[in-house]
Amino acid sequence: MSDFVMLAHGSGGTLGHELVQRVFLSHFDDPALGALEDATGLDLGDRRGPVVFTTDSYVVQPLFFPGGNIGKLAICGTVNDLSARGARPLYLSVGFILEEGLPLEELEQVVGAMAETARRAGVRIVTGDTKVVERGSADKLFINTAGIGVVRSGVSISARNARPGDAVLINGAVGDHGLAIMTQREGLRFQSPLQSDCAPLNGLVAKLLDDGIQVHVLRDPTRGGLATTLNELAESSCVSIEIDETAVPVHEAVRAASELLGLDPLYVANEGKMIVIVPGEAADAALQSLRAHAEGAEAAIIGRVGDGPAGRVTLRTVLGTHRLLDMLAGEQLPRIC
Amino acid sequence: MSDFVMLAHGSGGTLGHELVQRVFLSHFDDPALGALEDATGLDLGDRRGPVVFTTDSYVVQPLFFPGGNIGKLAICGTVNDLSARGARPLYLSVGFILEEGLPLEELEQVVGAMAETARRAGVRIVTGDTKVVERGSADKLFINTAGIGVVRSGVSISARNARPGDAVLINGAVGDHGLAIMTQREGLRFQSPLQSDCAPLNGLVAKLLDDGIQVHVLRDPTRGGLATTLNELAESSCVSIEIDETAVPVHEAVRAASELLGLDPLYVANEGKMIVIVPGEAADAALQSLRAHAEGAEAAIIGRVGDGPAGRVTLRTVLGTHRLLDMLAGEQLPRIC
Numbered sequence: 001m002s003d004f005v006m007l008a009h010g011s012g013g014t015l016g017h018e019l020v021q022r023v024f025l026s027h028f029d030d031p032a033l034g035a036l037e038d039a040t041g042l043d044l045g046d047r048r049g050p051v052v053f054t055t056d057s058y059v060v061q062p063l064f065f066p067g068g069n070i071g072k073l074a075i076c077g078t079v080n081d082l083s084a085r086g087a088r089p090l091y092l093s094v095g096f097i098l099e100e101g102l103p104l105e106e107l108e109q110v111v112g113a114m115a116e117t118a119r120r121a122g123v124r125i126v127t128g129d130t131k132v133v134e135r136g137s138a139d140k141l142f143i144n145t146a147g148i149g150v151v152r153s154g155v156s157i158s159a160r161n162a163r164p165g166d167a168v169l170i171n172g173a174v175g176d177h178g179l180a181i182m183t184q185r186e187g188l189r190f191q192s193p194l195q196s197d198c199a200p201l202n203g204l205v206a207k208l209l210d211d212g213i214q215v216h217v218l219r220d221p222t223r224g225g226l227a228t229t230l231n232e233l234a235e236s237s238c239v240s241i242e243i244d245e246t247a248v249p250v251h252e253a254v255r256a257a258s259e260l261l262g263l264d265p266l267y268v269a270n271e272g273k274m275i276v277i278v279p280g281e282a283a284d285a286a287l288q289s290l291r292a293h294a295e296g297a298e299a300a301i302i303g304r305v306g307d308g309p310a311g312r313v314t315l316r317t318v319l320g321t322h323r324l325l326d327m328l329a330g331e332q333l334p335r336i337c
Numbered sequence: 338m339s340d341f342v343m344l345a346h347g348s349g350g351t352l353g354h355e356l357v358q359r360v361f362l363s364h365f366d367d368p369a370l371g372a373l374e375d376a377t378g379l380d381l382g383d384r385r386g387p388v389v390f391t392t393d394s395y396v397v398q399p400l401f402f403p404g405g406n407i408g409k410l411a412i413c414g415t416v417n418d419l420s421a422r423g424a425r426p427l428y429l430s431v432g433f434i435l436e437e438g439l440p441l442e443e444l445e446q447v448v449g450a451m452a453e454t455a456r457r458a459g460v461r462i463v464t465g466d467t468k469v470v471e472r473g474s475a476d477k478l479f480i481n482t483a484g485i486g487v488v489r490s491g492v493s494i495s496a497r498n499a500r501p502g503d504a505v506l507i508n509g510a511v512g513d514h515g516l517a518i519m520t521q522r523e524g525l526r527f528q529s530p531l532q533s534d535c536a537p538l539n540g541l542v543a544k545l546l547d548d549g550i551q552v553h554v555l556r557d558p559t560r561g562g563l564a565t566t567l568n569e570l571a572e573s574s575c576v577s578i579e580i581d582e583t584a585v586p587v588h589e590a591v592r593a594a595s596e597l598l599g600l601d602p603l604y605v606a607n608e609g610k611m612i613v614i615v616p617g618e619a620a621d622a623a624l625q626s627l628r629a630h631a632e633g634a635e636a637a638i639i640g641r642v643g644d645g646p647a648g649r650v651t652l653r654t655v656l657g658t659h660r661l662l663d664m665l666a667g668e669q670l671p672r673i674c
Binding site: 007008010011013014015016017035036037038039040041042043044050051052053054055057058059061081082084085087091093094095096097126127128129130131132133134136137138139142144146147148149151158159160219222223224232236269327328329330334335337 | 344345347348349350351352353354372373374375376377378379380381387388389390391392393394395396398418419421422424428430431432433434463464465466467468469470471473474475476479481483484485486488495496497556557559560561565569573606664665666667671672674
C-alpha cells in the first residue's frame with residue numbers, strides 16, 4: 001500500500017477498504033464501526049433525556065499546531081457544542097475529505113489524536129466516511145464531526161436564558177488557540193511558546209451541574225472570540241452584557257503576540273473555553289466549582305447581564321471608560337478551526 | 338452584500354450571520370435551526386425504537402448534473418443510508434465547506450435543492466455549520482450531512498443477515514448516476530440524455546415494511562456500484578451471491594455510454610438504488626411491493642444468495658458462463674458523489 005493518499009482510496013473499492021482497515025479501524029476501535037454498516041445503531045438506554053444534535057466542519061491550517069492538531073480539534077469542538085447545551089456527549093460521526101497525495105503518516109497522527117481525545121472525553125466514534133479529491137481540489141485534509149448527546153433531566157441551558165442580574169464567567173484565559181495558530185502560520189517565535197487551549201469541556205460542565213450550580217447559559221467562544229459570542233448571547237437572550245476588561249484573563253504571551261500582530265484577544269478564537277452565565281447569587285459557587293476542575297483553574301467572573309438595550313455588549317476598560325464591544329466585522333483569522 | 342462567498346463569511350462575525358440569514362435560513366426553515374443554538378434538541382417522541390446514526394461527505398464534480406446537484410445528493414445519500422437500516426430518517430445536520438469566490442447564486446440553488454429534497458423525504462434539517470477557505474484550497478463546495486433515524490420495532494435489517502436461499506432484488510436500472518456525471522464531465526452528448534437516479538428511498542423502504550415483507554438486507558450501491566456492494570454484503574453475511582446478468586436492468590443510454598467510455602455499469606455508482614435481499618419465498622411479494630412504488634417501477638429479481646465460499650460473488654453471463662465479480666480495484670470515477 002502506498003504511503004500517500006491516492007484517488008483510488010476514495011473509490012469505495014479495495015483500496016478504500018484497506019485504508020479503513022489500516023488507518024481508521026486501527027485507531028477507532030468501537031465495535032459499532034467495525035460492523036461496517038451504513039448507519040450505526042445507538043443505545044441511548046436509560047439516559048434518555050432530551051437528545052441534542054450538532055455538527056461542525058474543521059478546516060484549520062496548519063493541520064498541526066502547538067497544543068493540538070485538526071483531529072483533536074474536531075473532537076473537542078463538537079464535544080464542546082454538545083456540552084454547551086448541558087448535554088452529556090455520547091456519540092460522534094466523522095467525515096474525512098482527503099487531498100490526493102496527503103502522507104498517510106500525517107493522516108494517522110490526526111486519526112490517533114482523534115481516538116485519544118474521544119477516549120479522554122468518554123465519547124464514542126460510531127460512524128464515518130472518507131472521500132478523496134484530486135491534488136489541488138482541497139488543502140490536505142478537512143474533517144466534519146457530528147455529535148449526539150443526552151441532556152440530564154431538569155437541566156435547561158440555552159443561549160436565550162440570560163437574565164438581568166446574572167453573572168458572566170469564563171473558565172480561563174482567552175485568545176490562546178487563535179494566537180497559537182497565527183504565530184505558527186506566520187513562523188513567529190516567542191519566548192513563552194503559545195499553546196492552543198484545545199480541550200474537551202464536558203467534564204468541566206458535568207462538574208458544574210454535579211455541584212448543583214443553576215446554569216442559565218453556556219457557550220464556547222470559538223470563531224469571533226469572546227466579544228462576538230457575547231454579542232450572540234445578548235441578542236438571543238434580549239439583554240445587555242457588561243464585561244470588565246481587567247477581569248478577563250489573558251496570558252502574557254497572548255497579550256504580547258496580539259500587540260505584535262495587531263489583534264484584540266477578545267476577538268480571537270478559543271477551543272477550550274466556555275462562557276458560563278449563572279444567577280448573580282450563584283457566581284461565587286460557580287467560580288469555585290470551575291476552579292476545582294483542571295480546565296477551569298484560571299476561571300474568573302468577568303461581567304454581568306443587564307437590562308440595557310437588547311444585544312448591546314459593553315466593555316468597562318482598564319481606564320474606567322466604557323466602549324461598545326461589537327461583533328467581529330470582516331475576517332480576522334481565516335481557517336482558525 | 339457581495340454576490341460571491343468571501344473569507345469573512347467564515348469568520349463567525351457579522352458577514353457569517355448575514356450569510357446564514359440570507360441563504361440558509363431562507364431555505365432551511367426548521368424552527369430548530371432558527372434558534373441558532375450550538376446543538377439542537379431532538380424530539381424522538383413515541384417513535385423511540387433503536388436509534389441509528391450515519392454520515393457522508395459529498396464532493397461530486399460538477400456541482401450540477403442532469404437529474405440533480407450536490408445538494409440533492411447530500412440529502413438523498415444520507416436518507417438512503419438510514420433507510421438501508423430499515424430506519425425512518427428524522428433529522429439531518431449539514432456542514433458546508435465553501436471556497437472563497439463561489440457565486441452565492443450557485444450556493445442558493447444547492448441549498449434550495451437540499452430544502453426541497455428534505456421536504457420530499459419528510460426529514461428535518463436541524464443543525465448546521467459553514468466554513469470558508471481561501472480560493473484554491475477547495476473546489477467550490479463540499480457538503481457533509483449526518484443523519485439520525487429510528488428503526489420501527491420488530492425490524493432487524495443488516496448487511497450480515499443474508500442467508501443461503503435468499504433472493505436478491507434491485508429497485509431499478511443501474512449505472513445512471515455515474516454515467517450522468519461522467520458524460521457531463523466529459524462534455525459528451527447522447528441522443529437519450531442520461532439522468533442521475535438521485536432520489537430519497539425512505540418511502541420505498543417504508544412501503545416494503547408496510548407490506549409486511551420480511552427484509553433481511555438493504556444496501557444502496559453507491560461508490561463501486563452494484564458489484565462492489567454485493568461483495569461487501571457477501572463478506573458481511575459470510576455467503577456467496579450469484580447474479581444473473583440478463584436480469585440486471587440497465588437503461589439503453591447507460592449501456593451505450595458505458596461502451597463508449599469503457600465502463601462496466603455494474604461498477605458504476607447509483608444514488609437512487611437499493612439492493613433488497615429477502616427469503617426466497619418472499620421474492621415475488623417483494624417485487625410486487627417495489628414495483629408499486631414510483632422509485633421501484635423497474636424493480637427486478639437479479640440473483641440469489643448461495644452457500645458457496647463466503648464473500649464470493651459470481652455473474653451468470655448472457656452466454657450462460659460464470660465469471661467472478663470482484664470488488665472494484667483502483668478508481669473508476671473520482672468524485673462521483
